[in-house]
């Protein structure tokens with residue numbers, strides 16, 4: 001079984017991927033982790049990837065796909081759950097070709113649908129204390145006094161990346177890249193949309209139905 005998780009940063013894919021992978025005995029491949037593992041292990045593909053990363057370049061699709069292919073037949077696992085790949089139409093098409101040559105294909109893709117407004121709320125609300133490093137969130141874990149650390153009273157700071165405009169820009173780039181990927185799987189009859197704004201348990205139940 002091969003499942004692809006699609007959804008913007010902040011959509012909650014990672015949490016759900018861990019749970020579903022456990023239930024269905026799938027290997028959870030978060031592509032960032034896969035990349036780091038291959039680099040650390042010094043595999044041929046890991047070394048190739050490192051050369052690109054050291055130059056500040058993106059790791060080419062064929063290197064990423066090679067790593068995924070290498071995990072297709074993971075012993076003791078009933079399949080793969082891809083989390084973070086493919087991100088572009090070119091990657092989705094290259095993945096299809098690579099899988100076809102191994103007699104495999106994507107069985108189901110799941111899109112975690114969360115509105116931009118909600119994603120901004122989740123991602124842009126983060127702040128930290130520069131003194132004791134305690135982390136806060138405006139909605140989910142607010143300090144008792146606005147913008148002040150509960151522990152030491154220091155003024156909280158927000159990273160540039162976590163400010164609303166930066167978050168909106170990241171989401172825009174993500175949407176532009178990913179919309180054609182959604183269309184690709186929808187056309188193939190392999191896309192299920194899950195309402196990612198529900199509580200974690202409710203999302204889990206919808207996923208169980210979608211995956212069967």
Ligand SMILES: [Zn+2]
Nearest residue numbers: 129132149152
């Ligand atoms: Zn503090």
